[in-house]
Amino acid sequence: MTTVQAEGLSLRFGRTTALEGVSFALDDGVTGLLGPNGAGKTTLLRILATAIPADAGQLRILGADPRGAAGRLAVRRRLGYLPQNPGFHQHFTAFEFVDYIAILKEIVDGRHDEVRRVLHAVGLDDHRGKKIKALSGGMRQRVGLAATLLDDPALVILDEPTVGLDPEQRLRFRELIAHIGEGRTVLLSTHQTEDVSTVCQRVIVMNQGRIRFEGEPSALAAVAMGRVWTSRARADGALAAWRTGNGDYHNIGDPPPDARLVDPSIEDGYLMLIDAASLAGAA
Amino acid sequence: MNARTLYLLLRPTAHAVKWRPMVAGATLGLAILLVPEALTSRLTDAHLTTLARIAAICVALGAAFLLDDPATRSTLTVPTPRLARNLVRVALAGPAVALWWALTLGLAKTTGHHAAAAHLPVAALTLEAATLLATALALSAIAQRRTVDGNTSVVAAPAVLLLVAVAWFLPHPVELVLRPTDPHWTASHYNWAAALATALVAFLWASHERA
Amino acid sequence: MTAVLAEAPGTPAVDAAARHRAVLALARVETVRMLRHPVTVAATLLLAGFWVSSWFAIGTSRYPVLQDLDRDSAIGMMILLGGAALIVGNLAVLRAHRDGTTGLSQVLILPDRARTVAHLFAPLPLAVLGAVLIVARMAILAICTPAAGHPNPYELATGPATVLLLGALGVLLGRLTRSAVVAPLALLVVLAGLAVLEPLANGGKALWLAPQGGSVLPMPVPVSLMGRPAAAHFAYLLGLAGLLSAAAVLRAGARGVRVAVAGVVALACAVAGGTAQLSAPGHAVVAARTAAMNHPSQYETCRELGHVAYCAFAGFSRWIPAWNTVVQAVVAQVPATARSARLTIRQRIVFVSLGGGKGPEQLLAAWRSDNAAAGTPGAIGIDTQWGDSRSAADLAAQVAYRLVTGRAGEAHVEQGAELAGATACGGAGVLVVWLAGQAGTQARTGLRRLTEDGRDPRGGVSFDQNQLIPSVYVPAPELTVATQALARPRADIAARVQRSWATLTAPGTTAAQAAQILGVPAPAAGTAC
Structure with a gap:
């Protein structure tokens, strides 16, 4: 069954258009949400998490309409939302904090067992008695994720959870997310194309409040097919070019006739999309 | 949301609330009323009324920190509504403030040079103190709607002082701050009662999440 | 190499000049933030509104006695503009902590003490605004009403001086504690002092040690009989403001000759003004008052x-x-x-x-x-x-x-x-x-x-x-x-x-x-x- 069905979602803040005619559907599995800063990702996630309503459009989440109070409550009971920079009560222990959220999620029976379960799921068994202010950034992010996973939500929304984590922490976090995505719907907003390529079954690319791409990660890479090449010197006319570790330049754009074409990555496809979109926007 | 959830929330909420501003305000308020009273017998009931009002403002300032919640982003979309979370905080602080107020006025009446304190208009001052407290909570709840990081006090505390300053200068017939001997004293307390009702409605309205 | 060596002695001077400019630039930013802060704007409007409304509400304000009204105006300014300087100045110092930029600001080139100095400068324009307002009020009353007497310029200056004093207090409190409740509570202590220091001091000279100054005579009197040590009190307030500022800069980690000199000058100013204002009015004034009363x-x-x-x-x-x-x-x-x-x-x-x-x-x-x-x-x-x-x-x-x-x-x-x-x-x-x-x-x-x-x-x-x-x-x-x-x-x-x-x-x-x-x-x- 489709977990989220959105049709023509729009939202304006004063004169700024945050979202315009956004339509998509989400099913089980991990969906990545890519886009530059200010693309409207966080706004979209906040709408899906019932924190704010959209100005226009149709939205059904888990079979309910979040515009009414009853529908919103129904969604919230089956939702896990990890916002960007979740705040913590620094003087709570990890257990106390997750337990506090558990009460707010109205988990009454077996609450402590549930708290222990989610803390175990995120690998915080050994740290649940530590105060949050004594935890590292990665650990805190896990506390947030544990609170998100309480009561086994059907829809999990994660807003840039891998920001600020070191490579090892990020790797572990990805494993966790992949695990969470088994049998439920996860929407993962991120700047990291690696996150998408490693854990996402689908990907949505947003720019300037609109959806630019929706499909499988391999299809996103395919957007740049035939438009990525390497050269010994920086190529004129490339949309983007950078020097790689072996000294060659990696170029994206319209290749010259004699170019040495290479297989595009998801990042190449993403950059093609964003650049094309901003060029179109500028024109 | 049910009563059991609210009951369960009491303990962690008590742990989460920033009590220090409230305690600081209560301590200072107590001192502001009792120290001058102990030092001199020259204070009239007008002086003591002013001091009791300032004491009440001290606690109202502390109450402006009651809804501060650094974890507000984490609790944005929980099923327990904000109104319930706010009411739990008020339920924790309310009795403590009431006890403090009774203690402060009681001590003012029984210690020091209490000739003037015997004439303290306790009921009227209690109405004023309740209004100040409710106003601080209403301003915090309004600030809750406007801030994203849960730091409501940075808006609410200065706003409490500003509103008090405005109230202090209100002219007839909407005056609020009068001497007990003023002929409009009783009438002004109808204004206080109206302000209390307004503040309570504003608190409930602002605590309610938008549909 | 030689070039580097030759340049080296000049570098600190360049740094000091650059730092001065940076402090000034920062002070400008803080000033604008303070002037535009909603609390400051509201307090200024409230003060002006109160002055205007008193014209309609209080009959005697149409026949003002300017040598009495100068003090009244200064006290109103202390409560409203001084209160705003205290609250807003304190919030500005706490901003770094509140927004979680402490980590960032600790590694900035401009040190904490320089930023504290900038914060201390911020209430200056507000004090100037207060001075303009109070002078404007006196001028309007002197011109548009049959006003009696004339104001004492030092009494008028007390208002802006209390704005500086309370502004410095706000910065110092922000340096001493991170709690945002302390500054508003300090303002309430000042207000409580206004309410009861007079009966507490029993008309004694000690009241002059409070920012509002000593008590007034039971009724307006001619200028020559006022006998109020307003100039000494003004110096005392400025000295106190200087002392609080020096304390704030010291607390922010400044050590050095200039801070010490500033502190000593402020202390001297406060002590000199403080003692001068406590000495009883001269025999000449007492004799003149008796004569004017009896004859x-x-x-x-x-x-x-x-x-x-x-x-x-x-x-x-x-x-x-x-x-x-x-x-x-x-x-x-x-x-x-x-x-x-x-x-x-x-x-x-x-x-x-x-x-x-x-x-x-x-x-x-x-x-x-x-x-x-x-x-x-x-x-x-x-x-x-x-x-x-x-x-x-x-x-x-x-x-x-x-x-x-x-x-x-x-x-x-x-x-x-x-x-x-x-x-x-x-x-x-x-x-x-x-x-x-x-x-x-x-x-x-x-x-x-x-x-x-x-x-x-x-x-x-x-x-x-x-x-x-x-x-x-x-x-x-x-x-x-x-x-x-x-x-x-x-x-x-x-x-x-x-x-x-x-x-x-x-x-x-x-x-x-x-x-x-x-x-x-x-x-x-x-x-x-």
Whole structure:
């Protein structure tokens, strides 16, 4: 069954258009949400998490309409939302904090067992008695994720959870997310194309409040097919070019006739999309 | 949301609330009323009324920190509504403030040079103190709607002082701050009662999440 | 290499100049943030609004005494603008902590102490704004009203100085504690001090150590008798502001000669100003006050308008036309035969600290001999406050009493050492109140307020020459008859008064007889005159 069905979602803040005619559907599995800063990702996630309503459009989440109070409550009971920079009560222990959220999620029976379960799921068994202010950034992010996973939500929304984590922490976090995505719907907003390529079954690319791409990660890479090449010197006319570790330049754009074409990555496809979109926007 | 959830929330909420501003305000308020009273017998009931009002403002300032919640982003979309979370905080602080107020006025009446304190208009001052407290909570709840990081006090505390300053200068017939001997004293307390009702409605309205 | 070596000695100088510029740039940013902060804007509007509304709400503000109003304005400024500087300055210092940028700001090139200096500069423009506002208020009042006297510039400067003082306090508190509740609570302590330091200090000199300065005299007095150490107090406040600033910079980690010098200068300023303001007013001022109280005629200039001489202290003569309006309105209701008396209206002041013990009687005797010496027996006393309805009623009633009885009302000491005015019995009492009611709307309002809210414990009303010395007392039955007469058509009563002036003013005429003459119901109880 489709977990989220959105049709023509729009939202304006004063004169700024945050979202315009956004339509998509989400099913089980991990969906990545890519886009530059200010693309409207966080706004979209906040709408899906019932924190704010959209100005226009149709939205059904888990079979309910979040515009009414009853529908919103129904969604919230089956939702896990990890916002960007979740705040913590620094003087709570990890257990106390997750337990506090558990009460707010109205988990009454077996609450402590549930708290222990989610803390175990995120690998915080050994740290649940530590105060949050004594935890590292990665650990805190896990506390947030544990609170998100309480009561086994059907829809999990994660807003840039891998920001600020070191490579090892990020790797572990990805494993966790992949695990969470088994049998439920996860929407993962991120700047990291690696996150998408490693854990996402689908990907949505947003720019300037609109959806630019929706499909499988391999299809996103395919957007740049035939438009990525390497050269010994920086190529004129490339949309983007950078020097790689072996000294060659990696170029994206319209290749010259004699170019040495290479297989595009998801990042190449993403950059093609964003650049094309901003060029179109500028024109 | 049910009563059991609210009951369960009491303990962690008590742990989460920033009590220090409230305690600081209560301590200072107590001192502001009792120290001058102990030092001199020259204070009239007008002086003591002013001091009791300032004491009440001290606690109202502390109450402006009651809804501060650094974890507000984490609790944005929980099923327990904000109104319930706010009411739990008020339920924790309310009795403590009431006890403090009774203690402060009681001590003012029984210690020091209490000739003037015997004439303290306790009921009227209690109405004023309740209004100040409710106003601080209403301003915090309004600030809750406007801030994203849960730091409501940075808006609410200065706003409490500003509103008090405005109230202090209100002219007839909407005056609020009068001497007990003023002929409009009783009438002004109808204004206080109206302000209390307004503040309570504003608190409930602002605590309610938008549909 | 040589180039680097050659440059090295110059580098610190360049750094210092760059740092100064950076501090100034930062101070500009903080200044603009402070001026634009909603609390500052609201406090400024509130202060201006309060000043404007007092024009409409408080009668005496239309006849302001500028040497009193300067202090009032400065205290209003301390509460509102000073409060804003305290709160906003404190919030600005705590901003880094609140927004979680402490980690960032700790590694900035501009050190903490430099940023503290910038914060300390921020209230300066607000103080300048306050100075502009307070000077504008004085100028407008001096130009647009018949204002008495002139303000003391140091007293005016106290307002902006308290803005600096409280601004520095806000920065220091932000440096001492991260709690945002402390600064507002500190403001409340200042307010509590305003409310009760005066009774606590019992009129003592110690009150000058508080930011608001010492207590005021019981009534406005001429500029030369003020004797307030306003200049010393101003220096004291600036010294305190400097000390708090130095403490804030020290707390932020500054060590060095300049901070030490600034601290020492501020300390010297505070101590010098603090001790100077605590020394008692000079003998010259005390002697001058006593002389002006006991022998007002020697310090006044008189002006004749019609049959009336108005004698006012220096600076107060702009009120004479307003007095004259009231006096002439009363005189106009009196038959021509009774108008011949020459009237003198004389301003008098009382320093309560000088009038204790047997003071009142001695003072009244001194005034009698002063009148005799000046050739103005039976002069009518008037206050150094004007513009409210009470003052108009007091003057009108005293003039009426003088015209009706041929004597000026004079206080005497009753049993229990209470001062009481001359009792106006029977027809005379009725006439006094009715005539006072003819002296214009202000006097009429004052009469109504006295009758409704301001009755004497004996049941009648007392008309005073100033807040401390009563002059004429009209008992309840006379007051009742007069109030009823005032409610009747004016022309009818005026005609009866003209016709029966001699009977009404005769000593034996009772209130009941007067009621009959004026055609109003007789009072229930006979008078005990």
